[in-house]
Amino acid sequence: DVKVTQSSRYLVKRTGEKVFLECVQDMDHENMFWYRQDPGLGLRLIYFSYDVKMKEKGDIPEGYSVSREKKERFSLILESASTNQTSMYLCASSFSTLYEQYFGPGTRLTVT
Amino acid sequence: TQLLEQSPQFLSIQEGENLTVYCNSSSVFSSLQWYRQEPGEGPVLLVTVVTGGEVKKLKRLTFQFGDARKDSSLHITAAQPGDTGLYLCAGVDSGGGADGLTFGKGTHLIIQP
Numbered sequence: 001d002v003k004v005t006q007s008s009r010y011l012v013k014r015t016g017e018k019v020f021l022e023c024v025q026d027m028d029h030e031n032m033f034w035y036r037q038d039p040g041l042g043l044r045l046i047y048f049s050y051d052v053k054m055k056e057k058g059d060i061p062e063g064y065s066v067s068r069e070k071k072e073r074f075s076l077i078l079e080s081a082s083t084n085q086t087s088m089y090l091c092a093s094s095f096s097t098l099y100e101q102y103f104g105p106g107t108r109l110t111v112t
Numbered sequence: 113t114q115l116l117e118q119s120p121q122f123l124s125i126q127e128g129e130n131l132t133v134y135c136n137s138s139s140v141f142s143s144l145q146w147y148r149q150e151p152g153e154g155p156v157l158l159v160t161v162v163t164g165g166e167v168k169k170l171k172r173l174t175f176q177f178g179d180a181r182k183d184s185s186l187h188i189t190a191a192q193p194g195d196t197g198l199y200l201c202a203g204v205d206s207g208g209g210a211d212g213l214t215f216g217k218g219t220h221l222i223i224q225p
Contacts, residue, residue: 103154
Protein backbone atom coordinates (compact mmCIF):
# COMPACT_ATOMS: atom_id res chain seq x y z
CA ASP A 1 0.00 0.00 0.00
CA VAL A 2 1.41 3.37 -1.03
CA LYS A 3 2.22 5.75 1.73
CA VAL A 4 3.08 9.39 2.23
CA THR A 5 3.75 10.39 5.80
CA GLN A 6 4.17 13.81 7.33
CA SER A 7 6.14 14.47 10.49
CA SER A 8 3.35 16.10 12.48
CA ARG A 9 -0.43 16.27 12.29
CA TYR A 10 -0.66 19.41 14.41
CA LEU A 11 1.96 22.04 15.13
CA VAL A 12 1.86 25.30 17.06
CA LYS A 13 4.73 27.73 16.62
CA ARG A 14 5.47 31.30 17.58
CA THR A 15 6.00 34.17 15.16
CA GLY A 16 9.62 34.34 14.03
CA GLU A 17 10.43 30.69 14.75
CA LYS A 18 12.04 28.49 12.11
CA VAL A 19 9.69 25.64 11.23
CA PHE A 20 10.52 22.34 9.54
CA LEU A 21 7.83 20.17 7.99
CA GLU A 22 8.98 16.81 6.76
CA CYS A 23 7.43 14.44 4.25
CA VAL A 24 8.45 10.88 3.43
CA GLN A 25 7.15 8.64 0.64
CA ASP A 26 7.80 4.95 0.16
CA MET A 27 6.84 4.65 -3.51
CA ASP A 28 10.16 5.61 -5.12
CA HIS A 29 8.42 8.54 -6.81
CA GLU A 30 10.50 11.12 -8.63
CA ASN A 31 8.16 14.03 -7.97
CA MET A 32 7.20 15.52 -4.63
CA PHE A 33 5.05 18.54 -3.87
CA TRP A 34 4.18 20.90 -1.04
CA TYR A 35 0.78 22.61 -0.99
CA ARG A 36 -1.04 24.76 1.48
CA GLN A 37 -4.82 24.56 1.75
CA ASP A 38 -6.92 27.45 3.00
CA PRO A 39 -10.71 27.90 3.10
CA GLY A 40 -11.95 29.54 -0.07
CA LEU A 41 -8.53 29.40 -1.73
CA GLY A 42 -8.21 25.69 -2.38
CA LEU A 43 -4.89 23.92 -2.82
CA ARG A 44 -1.99 26.19 -3.72
CA LEU A 45 1.35 24.83 -4.81
CA ILE A 46 4.32 26.15 -2.81
CA TYR A 47 7.24 24.18 -4.25
CA PHE A 48 7.81 20.94 -6.06
CA SER A 49 10.81 18.73 -6.72
CA TYR A 50 11.33 16.42 -9.69
CA ASP A 51 14.57 14.86 -8.49
CA VAL A 52 17.00 14.82 -5.59
CA LYS A 53 18.44 18.29 -4.96
CA MET A 54 16.14 19.76 -7.64
CA LYS A 55 13.35 22.18 -6.83
CA GLU A 56 10.96 24.48 -8.65
CA LYS A 57 8.85 27.32 -7.32
CA GLY A 58 5.12 26.90 -7.35
CA ASP A 59 2.48 29.59 -7.17
CA ILE A 60 3.26 30.92 -3.67
CA PRO A 61 6.93 30.27 -2.74
CA GLU A 62 7.50 33.50 -0.80
CA GLY A 63 8.43 32.87 2.82
CA TYR A 64 9.21 29.20 2.22
CA SER A 65 12.17 27.09 1.18
CA VAL A 66 12.54 23.37 0.54
CA SER A 67 15.15 20.67 0.72
CA ARG A 68 15.39 17.31 -1.00
CA GLU A 69 18.58 15.50 -0.07
CA LYS A 70 17.13 12.00 -0.50
CA LYS A 71 14.60 10.75 -3.02
CA GLU A 72 12.07 9.71 -0.42
CA ARG A 73 12.21 12.85 1.71
CA PHE A 74 11.05 16.40 0.97
CA SER A 75 11.19 19.10 3.61
CA LEU A 76 9.39 22.42 3.75
CA ILE A 77 11.06 25.17 5.76
CA LEU A 78 9.51 28.34 7.07
CA GLU A 79 12.53 30.50 7.78
CA SER A 80 10.68 32.93 10.06
CA ALA A 81 7.10 31.89 10.68
CA SER A 82 4.40 34.51 10.42
CA THR A 83 0.73 34.41 11.39
CA ASN A 84 -0.34 34.45 7.73
CA GLN A 85 1.38 31.08 7.34
CA THR A 86 -1.19 29.47 9.61
CA SER A 87 -2.66 26.83 7.34
CA MET A 88 -3.03 23.15 6.45
CA TYR A 89 0.10 21.92 4.71
CA LEU A 90 -0.16 18.92 2.41
CA CYS A 91 2.67 16.93 0.90
CA ALA A 92 2.18 14.78 -2.18
CA SER A 93 4.22 12.56 -4.45
CA SER A 94 3.70 11.18 -7.93
CA PHE A 95 5.40 9.03 -10.52
CA SER A 96 4.97 11.79 -13.07
CA THR A 97 3.54 15.29 -12.89
CA LEU A 98 0.80 14.05 -15.22
CA TYR A 99 -0.20 11.14 -13.01
CA GLU A 100 -2.23 10.96 -9.83
CA GLN A 101 -0.75 12.48 -6.73
CA TYR A 102 -0.63 10.61 -3.44
CA PHE A 103 -1.15 12.89 -0.48
CA GLY A 104 -0.05 12.71 3.11
CA PRO A 105 -2.54 13.36 5.94
CA GLY A 106 -1.52 17.00 6.27
CA THR A 107 -0.01 19.16 9.00
CA ARG A 108 -2.22 21.79 10.54
CA LEU A 109 0.19 24.58 11.47
CA THR A 110 -0.84 27.42 13.75
CA VAL A 111 1.50 30.39 14.13
CA THR A 112 0.73 32.61 17.10
CA THR B 113 -2.93 29.99 -16.14
CA GLN B 114 -5.63 27.35 -16.52
CA LEU B 115 -8.54 27.64 -14.09
CA LEU B 116 -11.03 25.04 -12.93
CA GLU B 117 -14.31 26.25 -11.49
CA GLN B 118 -16.21 23.86 -9.26
CA SER B 119 -19.88 24.23 -8.41
CA PRO B 120 -21.61 24.32 -6.14
CA GLN B 121 -19.12 25.40 -3.52
CA PHE B 122 -21.24 23.89 -0.74
CA LEU B 123 -23.98 21.28 -0.84
CA SER B 124 -25.91 19.77 2.04
CA ILE B 125 -28.54 17.13 1.31
CA GLN B 126 -30.37 14.31 3.01
CA GLU B 127 -29.29 10.69 2.88
CA GLY B 128 -30.82 8.90 -0.10
CA GLU B 129 -30.97 11.92 -2.41
CA ASN B 130 -29.11 12.20 -5.72
CA LEU B 131 -26.71 15.01 -6.55
CA THR B 132 -24.41 16.29 -9.27
CA VAL B 133 -21.36 18.50 -8.88
CA TYR B 134 -19.54 20.20 -11.71
CA CYS B 135 -16.02 21.06 -12.76
CA ASN B 136 -15.71 23.57 -15.60
CA SER B 137 -12.94 25.30 -17.49
CA SER B 138 -12.41 27.29 -20.64
CA SER B 139 -9.24 25.27 -21.23
CA VAL B 140 -8.79 21.80 -22.69
CA PHE B 141 -7.21 19.18 -20.47
CA SER B 142 -5.61 15.93 -21.55
CA SER B 143 -7.27 14.20 -18.61
CA LEU B 144 -9.07 15.04 -15.41
CA GLN B 145 -8.79 13.57 -11.94
CA TRP B 146 -11.36 13.57 -9.13
CA TYR B 147 -10.24 13.39 -5.50
CA ARG B 148 -12.17 13.15 -2.24
CA GLN B 149 -10.78 14.66 0.95
CA GLU B 150 -12.26 13.69 4.28
CA PRO B 151 -11.93 16.03 7.26
CA GLY B 152 -8.42 15.97 8.71
CA GLU B 153 -6.98 13.87 5.87
CA GLY B 154 -5.28 14.41 2.54
CA PRO B 155 -7.11 14.04 -0.79
CA VAL B 156 -7.44 10.55 -2.22
CA LEU B 157 -7.85 9.86 -5.92
CA LEU B 158 -11.26 8.49 -6.95
CA VAL B 159 -10.93 8.31 -10.71
CA THR B 160 -9.14 9.64 -13.78
CA VAL B 161 -11.07 10.34 -16.98
CA VAL B 162 -9.08 10.59 -20.17
CA THR B 163 -11.24 10.46 -23.28
CA GLY B 164 -13.77 13.13 -24.26
CA GLY B 165 -17.26 11.82 -23.50
CA GLU B 166 -15.93 9.10 -21.23
CA VAL B 167 -18.14 7.87 -18.41
CA LYS B 168 -16.74 5.95 -15.45
CA LYS B 169 -18.68 4.39 -12.62
CA LEU B 170 -17.44 3.70 -9.12
CA LYS B 171 -20.32 2.04 -7.25
CA ARG B 172 -22.84 4.88 -6.72
CA LEU B 173 -20.54 7.53 -8.22
CA THR B 174 -20.65 8.33 -11.95
CA PHE B 175 -17.98 10.53 -13.50
CA GLN B 176 -18.26 12.07 -16.94
CA PHE B 177 -15.69 13.93 -19.01
CA GLY B 178 -17.10 16.47 -21.44
CA ASP B 179 -16.81 15.82 -25.17
CA ALA B 180 -14.49 18.81 -25.56
CA ARG B 181 -12.44 17.80 -22.48
CA LYS B 182 -13.09 21.15 -20.81
CA ASP B 183 -15.53 20.03 -18.14
CA SER B 184 -16.53 17.12 -15.98
CA SER B 185 -19.32 16.10 -13.65
CA LEU B 186 -19.71 13.79 -10.70
CA HIS B 187 -23.12 12.30 -10.01
CA ILE B 188 -23.85 10.48 -6.76
CA THR B 189 -26.90 8.25 -6.53
CA ALA B 190 -28.60 7.61 -3.20
CA ALA B 191 -26.04 9.61 -1.22
CA GLN B 192 -24.88 8.22 2.11
CA PRO B 193 -23.26 9.95 5.12
CA GLY B 194 -19.98 8.27 4.18
CA ASP B 195 -19.94 10.35 0.98
CA THR B 196 -19.42 13.49 3.07
CA GLY B 197 -16.21 15.27 2.16
CA LEU B 198 -14.50 17.79 -0.09
CA TYR B 199 -14.57 16.77 -3.75
CA LEU B 200 -11.71 18.18 -5.81
CA CYS B 201 -11.21 18.03 -9.54
CA ALA B 202 -7.76 18.40 -11.04
CA GLY B 203 -7.05 18.95 -14.71
CA VAL B 204 -3.95 17.55 -16.34
CA ASP B 205 -2.27 19.70 -18.97
CA SER B 206 -0.37 17.64 -21.48
CA GLY B 207 2.38 20.24 -21.33
CA GLY B 208 3.59 18.71 -18.06
CA GLY B 209 5.55 20.41 -15.29
CA ALA B 210 3.99 21.23 -11.93
CA ASP B 211 1.63 23.48 -13.83
CA GLY B 212 0.48 20.29 -15.48
CA LEU B 213 -1.98 19.64 -12.63
CA THR B 214 -4.52 22.36 -11.86
CA PHE B 215 -6.83 21.90 -8.87
CA GLY B 216 -10.29 23.38 -8.51
CA LYS B 217 -11.28 24.82 -5.13
CA GLY B 218 -13.63 21.93 -4.46
CA THR B 219 -17.22 21.21 -3.51
CA HIS B 220 -17.93 20.67 0.18
CA LEU B 221 -20.55 17.94 0.39
CA ILE B 222 -22.47 17.07 3.55
CA ILE B 223 -24.87 14.16 3.60
CA GLN B 224 -27.18 14.33 6.58
CA PRO B 225 -28.56 11.10 8.04
